[in-house]
Amino acid sequence: MLNPEATLRSLLDVGLDHYLVLSALLFVIGMVGVLIRKNIIVMLMGVELMLNAVNLTFVAFAHFAGNANGLVMTFFVMVIAAAEAGVGLAIAVAVFKRFKAVNIEFFENLKG
Amino acid sequence: MGSDIFEIGVNFAKMAAVFLLMVQIVPMLVWVERRGSAYIQNRFGPNRIGPLGLMQLLADAVKFLTKEEFVPESSRRFIYYAAPVIALIPAVLAFGSIPLSSPVEVEAFQAWGRSWGPYVFPFQAFEMGIGIVFVLGISSLGAYSLLMAGWGSHNKYSLLGALRASAQMISYELGLGLALVGILLVYNTFSFSEIINAQTGALKFSWWGQPQTVAWLPNWGIFFQPLGALLYFIAVFAETNRLPFDLPEAEGELVAGYHTEYGGFKMNMFYIGEYGHMLVASALMAVFYFGGYQIPFLSGAELKSILGQFGYSPTIVSLLAALIMHLALLLKILLFLWIFIWVRWTLPRFRYDQLMDLGWKTLLPWALANTVITAVVVYVMRVAWR
Amino acid sequence: MDVSALMFYFFAFLIVAMAVATVATPHPIYSALYLAGTMVLLAFVFIGLGAQFIGGVQLVVYAGAVMVLFVMVLMLFDLQREVQKVTAHFGQLLLKLGGASAIAGTLVGAITMSSPMVLTRPGSPGESAPVISTLDLSRMLFTEYLLAFEVLGLLLLVVAIGVVSVARMKGGTHAQS
Numbered sequence: 279m280l281n282p283e284a285t286l287r288s289l290l291d292v293g294l295d296h297y298l299v300l301s302a303l304l305f306v307i308g309m310v311g312v313l314i315r316k317n318i319i320v321m322l323m324g325v326e327l328m329l330n331a332v333n334l335t336f337v338a339f340a341h342f343a344g345n346a347n348g349l350v351m352t353f354f355v356m357v358i359a360a361a362e363a364g365v366g367l368a369i370a371v372a373v374f375k376r377f378k379a380v381n382i383e384f385f386e387n388l389k390g
Numbered sequence: 391m392g393s394d395i396f397e398i399g400v401n402f403a404k405m406a407a408v409f410l411l412m413v414q415i416v417p418m419l420v421w422v423e424r425r426g427s428a429y430i431q432n433r434f435g436p437n438r439i440g441p442l443g444l445m446q447l448l449a450d451a452v453k454f455l456t457k458e459e460f461v462p463e464s465s466r467r468f469i470y471y472a473a474p475v476i477a478l479i480p481a482v483l484a485f486g487s488i489p490l491s492s493p494v495e496v497e498a499f500q501a502w503g504r505s506w507g508p509y510v511f512p513f514q515a516f517e518m519g520i521g522i523v524f525v526l527g528i529s530s531l532g533a534y535s536l537l538m539a540g541w542g543s544h545n546k547y548s549l550l551g552a553l554r555a556s557a558q559m560i561s562y563e564l565g566l567g568l569a570l571v572g573i574l575l576v577y578n579t580f581s582f583s584e585i586i587n588a589q590t591g592a593l594k595f596s597w598w599g600q601p602q603t604v605a606w607l608p609n610w611g612i613f614f615q616p617l618g619a620l621l622y623f624i625a626v627f628a629e630t631n632r633l634p635f636d637l638p639e640a641e642g643e644l645v646a647g648y649h650t651e652y653g654g655f656k657m658n659m660f661y662i663g664e665y666g667h668m669l670v671a672s673a674l675m676a677v678f679y680f681g682g683y684q685i686p687f688l689s690g691a692e693l694k695s696i697l698g699q700f701g702y703s704p705t706i707v708s709l710l711a712a713l714i715m716h717l718a719l720l721l722k723i724l725l726f727l728w729i730f731i732w733v734r735w736t737l738p739r740f741r742y743d744q745l746m747d748l749g750w751k752t753l754l755p756w757a758l759a760n761t762v763i764t765a766v767v768v769y770v771m772r773v774a775w776r
Numbered sequence: 777m778d779v780s781a782l783m784f785y786f787f788a789f790l791i792v793a794m795a796v797a798t799v800a801t802p803h804p805i806y807s808a809l810y811l812a813g814t815m816v817l818l819a820f821v822f823i824g825l826g827a828q829f830i831g832g833v834q835l836v837v838y839a840g841a842v843m844v845l846f847v848m849v850l851m852l853f854d855l856q857r858e859v860q861k862v863t864a865h866f867g868q869l870l871l872k873l874g875g876a877s878a879i880a881g882t883l884v885g886a887i888t889m890s891s892p893m894v895l896t897r898p899g900s901p902g903e904s905a906p907v908i909s910t911l912d913l914s915r916m917l918f919t920e921y922l923l924a925f926e927v928l929g930l931l932l933l934v935v936a937i938g939v940v941s942v943a944r945m946k947g948g949t950h951a952q953s
Contacts, residue, residue: 292781295887296824300788301884304795306876311799313872319850322802323811326842327795330818333834341825344910350921352830353913354838357928361935363842367849368939374853375945519911520828527835528820533844534812541805541851553848567836580829580910713851726849 299337304331318380319372321364329359396506405486408515412485416665417447419727426728427735457654462544469542474652474659477535481666486515486523488673489546489582491683491716492582492690495708512583513683513712521582522574525674526567529629532667533559536638536648538556539660543651552648554742555638561749562635564619567772568757572618573611573678585611586682590689598776608686612679619679621753626671628749630664631703633734672726676719683719690715783824791817805850806949813845 302381304327334351340348374380421436421444428435436443447681449479461470491513498508518524533556577585593607595614612619628635638648649660676682691713697707740748779901791814798810815838917925 287798290781292784296784296788298887299884300791301946302887303880306803306883307792307795307799310873310877313876314869315799315803318801320807321803321805322838323846325870326838327798327811327814330815330838332842333830334818337822337825337827340827340848341909344893344908345901346908346916349827349913350916352827353833353917353922354924354928356830356833357932360842361799361932365935365942367845368942371852371943372945374949380853381844449901451846506778518823518828520832523829523832523836527832527840528838530844531816533840534809535842537847538809553851556844556848560841563840719922 294342296336298335299335301331301338302336304328307326316382318370318382319367321382322363325366326359326363329355394506397509397511400509400511404511404513409482410639411490412666413662415669416662417451418663419668420661421447421448422728423731423734426731430732430735449705451658454655454658458474459656461652464544466544467499469538470651471542471656473535473542474656474663477532477660477663478539478666480528480532480535481670483665484528485673487518487521487524487582488670488677488684489514489517489586490673490719491712492708493583494705494712496705497703499705509732513716517583518570518581520580522570522580525670526563526570529667529670530560530563532660532663535660535663539652540648543648545651548648548650551638551650555648556637558628558631558638558742558745558749559743559759561746562625562753565749565753565757566625566629568754569618569621569625570678570763572615572762573763573766575764576611576614582677582682586677586684589681590684592687596772596775598771608681608767609682610622610679611688615679615760615764617756618764619675619756621760622678623675625731625753626675628745630660630667630730632664632668632673632730634737634740635745637684637739637745668727669723669729671728672723673719675726676722680722683715684720685715780824787817787821787824791821805847808846810849812839812847815839817842826907828907829913830872858864 296379308324308327308331311327315321315324333355336348336352336355340346340352370380373385377384424446425437425443427436435729436446437447439445461467487511493513496509496511499506513638536552536555536559540548540550540555543549573585574580576589579588589611591609593604593609593613595602607613627633631638649657652660674738684690693714694707694711697710698704702710779799794817795815798807798814799812815834819831819834819839822828822834838932
């Protein structure tokens with residue numbers, strides 16, 4: 279951090295760290311989405327963003343270690359995330375049909 | 391992209407040429423459709439402008455460009471404008487990854503004081519090792535342009551048409567993908583070039599481990615996967631929203647479906663996108679099931695040796711062979727495009743529930759059965775004897 | 777500066793911009809479209825990282841099916857009564873954003889300041905990583921991870937049945953009905 283030339287060189291030499299930082303940023307952005315948004319479906323989209331960040335981590339490790347286990351894990355995470363998105367959307371649709379609202383503050387009290 | 395300036399320049403020119411090829415086939419296709427449909431319906435088509443009506447498309451283009459551009463007042467502007475553009479992008483990207491001819495080999499030559507090494511230029515805009523999966527993925531992005539067009543128009547009928555069209559598209563993608571899994575099982579590879587190279591010469595298959603040859607049939611994919619070819623062809627009609635599956639964009643059903651609120655050049659871009667998808671579908675049909683750019687019974691090496699007898703340099707021989715095989719592919723593509731047009735003006739349209747029934751209850755089980763049968767047959771006839 | 781570094785920064789900038797737009801746009805459909813764009817760009821990054829099959833699957837599954845489902849569901853909802861889009865209380869908002877930034881800072885700091893990781897892989901350290909072919913991936917899926925693969929298929933079947941039965945409940949999607 280104190281040596282500008284070394285910092286510049288490490289910035290330009292794209293390695294595993296860069297992909298991990300990108301993935302961490304995406305994860306935190308997804309987390310922020312889940313925290314501050316009030317619409318159920320947008321919160322689901324934040325979760326999808328977090329899962330994609332995790333996928334990026336796995337693929338980056340698989341590439342830089344030459345190991346195919348990371349890709350297998352990515353495959354599984356992708357399938358499970360797609361299934362979970364389907365279930366979440368089905369629940370959101372059912373909730374909307376019953377209560378006519380998708381704003382999560384409407385559901386903050388557990389009394390039905 | 392390439393190691394030196396010659397290669398980079400040729401690659402750029404190739405990308406532009408493939409894009410222009412697709413965009414230029416579309417007006418010809420519209421002419422074929424109008425004259426062909428007129429011939430089928432026993433009437434004249436456009437025959438006043440230019441010889442045989444060939445300039446009709448030019449006149450239509452001028453008309454489209456000079457029409458008043460209207461935008462619905464309460465539409466969502468950005469999405470409304472972006473939808474026609476996004477209709478065109480998947481077709482172009484998918485067409486760019488299909489090999490249109492055999493690779494051109496340029497041997498080392500001397501120019502401008504340095505020697506340029508031997509190159510091999512694949513005859514496609516860019517090369518992907520995972521050809522089939524990439525094309526499937528990119529063409530499934532076409533559903534977004536429908537949804538954006540329907541929603542951006544702020545119109546109930548457009549939205550309904552768009553939802554129907556995209557639901558139809560993603561339903562038939564399943565059948566399409568499964569029909570292509572049969573091809574993957576038979577040829578063991580994702581890349582288009584290898585599938586095409588495996589379809590040379592006369593029909594060769596292994597019968598209980600013994601290789602057999604049928605000398606009077608070409609080694610095409612359709613003989614290995616007849617059911618798969620039929621399923622693929624039907625699914626691709628639904629993917630491109632072409633009759634008999636064009637309920638979402640039919641006139642008189644939902645006004646004009648998702649492109650109700652589009653006029654002038656924006657609607658033209660939708661049509662270019664639709665014909666572009668038709669072109670990609672025909673090219674894929676030719677590549678998977680009809681040998682791609684190979685001339686039947688004449689492999690690329692034999693063609694090059696025939697041409698080499700005229701005494702040309704190897705570069706010119708390779709270029710001429712590539713051009714001849716490209717013409718062969720274009721002939722096959724034109725045949726399938728004619729079949730698309732022919733079916734459009736022959737069959738009546740499906741109702742929406744009939745359409746979805748066909749996709750989920752007929753096409754999907756048959757595609758699954760095709761996959762299972764192909765796997766069993768490939769194992770018993772080929773793999774078990776290794 | 778070589779081409780791959782340029783491509784990485786180009787894609788990384790676009791991905792982060794679209795992800796922030798996903799979270800910050802008030803209207804949910806624009807969020808969904810930005811998220812679809814993020815996933816397409818991520819697919820290209822995967823292809824650039826040599827995981828070509830995974831990039832293709834990302835395009836087919838995520839960008840081509842899951843996000844289309846999101847967009848279709850959002851278009852069916854009548855969202856006129858959607859007034860509260862973000863956490864109302866400004867203090868809470870600040871706390872949440874501050875906490876998230878702290879986590880981000882910790883993660884990024886941990887990644888950049890950790891010692892260079894020694895990744896064991898076959899071959900000399902100088903050469904580029906071998907491209908993992910789809911054959912290796914599928915061989916692993918069908919031998920080492922076969923149980924997980926089959927359980928995944930079962931999971932998908934259960935999810936398909938569950939989704940159809942949950943979404944078939946009575947009721948309209950209009951806010952006024």
